[in-house]
Amino acid sequence: MKRSNRFSVALHVLMHLAERPGEPATSEHLAACARTNPVVVRRTLAGLRQAGLVASAKGHGGGWTLARPPALVTLRDVHAALGERLLFALDFSGGNPGCRVQRAVAGTLDDFLHDAEALLAARLSRITLADVAAQARGQGHGTDTEEG
Numbered sequence: 001m002k003r004s005n006r007f008s009v010a011l012h013v014l015m016h017l018a019e020r021p022g023e024p025a026t027s028e029h030l031a032a033c034a035r036t037n038p039v040v041v042r043r044t045l046a047g048l049r050q051a052g053l054v055a056s057a058k059g060h061g062g063g064w065t066l067a068r069p070p071a072l073v074t075l076r077d078v079h080a081a082l083g084e085r086l087l088f089a090l091d092f093s094g095g096n097p098g099c100r101v102q103r104a105v106a107g108t109l110d111d112f113l114h115d116a117e118a119l120l121a122a123r124l125s126r127i128t129l130a131d132v133a134a135q136a137r138g139q140g141h142g143t144d145t146e147e148g
Contacts, residue, residue, distance in 0.1 A: 006040075006044055006082050006084065007078070007079055007082060007084070009034050009036055009040060009041065009044050010044050010045075010048060010078050010081075010082060011075070011078060011129075011132065012033065012034040013025075013030040013033065013034055013041055013044070013045065013064075014048070014053070014054070014066065014070075014073070014078065014129055015129065015132060015133060015136060016029075016030055016033045016034075017030075017054065017064060017065060017066045018066060018070040018129050018130070018133050019133070021065075021066065021069075022065060023065070024056075024057060024061065024062055024063030024064060024065050025063045025064050025065075026062075026063045026064075027041045027042045027045070027063075027064070029063075030045075030064065044082070045064055047081050047082055047083060048078065048081045048082075049067075050081070051077065051080070051081035052067055052068070053066070053067055053068065053073055053077060053078065053081055054066060054067050055067045066129075069130075070128060070129035070130040070133055071128050071129070071130040072128070073128060073129045074124060074125050074126070074127060074128050075124040075125075075127045075128070075129075075132075076121055076124035076125040078129075079124060085117070
């Protein structure tokens with residue numbers, strides 16, 4: 001199963017937007033920063049726009065901006081806007097759903113996965129874009145000479 005990198009791309013471009021509040025950035029610029037295709041950036045940001053996390057303006061001087069201050073956007077908000085599960089989907093059916101042992105195994109593992117997702121969601125709810133920006137500044141990232 002291929003892992004999705006949409007959450008990582010979303011956080012990357014949101015951090016670049018947070019570094020320059022009020023200054024619109026084009027999809028092309030953000031794609032270069034995230035080292036991905038502008039279409040990937042536009043698709044990702046479209047979901048974030050629907051959730052009210054970013055705004056966009058067309059035309060000369062247009063682009064993407066944060067719709068809320070970084071301190072008011074949690075990583076859980078970002079992930080929820082993407083509409084993906086927190087953890088990858090697993091199939092515990094084992095090919096024999098009529099087997100009582102298989103049902104017990106699947107039920108146990110489903111419960112475990114649910115608990116793990118709840119813990120991850122709670123943790124993501126405590127981290128904001130401002131927190132990530134502070135960590136990036138502390139590690140020397142985000143300078144005008146660095147793109148990534």
